[in-house]
Amino acid sequence: MICRSLYASLAHSKIMIAVRECLLGGFAIAVVAVAAPASIATASCPKYLGSDIAVQSVSVGSGNFSVDRNWYGPGFHIGGVYYSKGFYVHAPSVASFPLNGAFSQFTGCVGQDDGDGDCGNGSRIRVYGDGRLLWERDIGNGPAVCPPHLNIAGVQTLVFEADPKGDKTCDEVEWVNALVF
Numbered sequence: 001m002i003c004r005s006l007y008a009s010l011a012h013s014k015i016m017i018a019v020r021e022c023l024l025g026g027f028a029i030a031v032v033a034v035a036a037p038a039s040i041a042t043a044s045c046p047k048y049l050g051s052d053i054a055v056q057s058v059s060v061g062s063g064n065f066s067v068d069r070n071w072y073g074p075g076f077h078i079g080g081v082y083y084s085k086g087f088y089v090h091a092p093s094v095a096s097f098p099l100n101g102a103f104s105q106f107t108g109c110v111g112q113d114d115g116d117g118d119c120g121n122g123s124r125i126r127v128y129g130d131g132r133l134l135w136e137r138d139i140g141n142g143p144a145v146c147p148p149h150l151n152i153a154g155v156q157t158l159v160f161e162a163d164p165k166g167d168k169t170c171d172e173v174e175w176v177n178a179l180v181f
């Protein structure tokens with residue numbers, strides 16, 4: 001069912017190819033083999049971090065790690081946009097997910113929750129694959145920031161760090177639509 005909903009909502013061609021493969025099984029593999037590079041033909045069914053792949057270890061600066069909800073209710077609110085899928089942490093935080101080398105790409109967006117308004121000095125977000133820095137960006141209040149698709153081929157453990165930059169006020173960090181495939 002996850003594949004079916006993604007097929008309807010996501011527009012990126014690589015994701016569409018991966019989801020089509022999941023929906024149609026072996027028949028789609030033959031189609032993809034003609035239409036896309038071999039690396040895409042072998043893509044895994046997209047999975048949500050948090051709900052499909054449970055966190056392996058996590059530390060947070062306040063409250064609790066939560067999936068598909070923030071600390072005060074279902075879903076997430078970033079820059080006036082509601083998201084239903086994702087995970088919530090309060091900086092300083094380190095959250096690790098076990099991938100066991102089964103996926104090739106990560107896609108998702110990150111932002112700070114709207115709930116407390118514009119306060120604090122924001123957070124610095126880092127993503128690591130087996131200890132190697134894959135992406136780093138400062139975030140604050142406002143629209144979610146979406147890194148480019150990250151190459152996670154062969155990665156055993158994917159780690160998301162939220163650095164409070166010295167002041168953890170309002171550092172309510174939400175990764176939304178965080179998918180590996």
Ligand SMILES: [Ca+2]
Pocket residue numbers: 120121122123163164165166167168169171
């Ligand atoms: Ca901060």
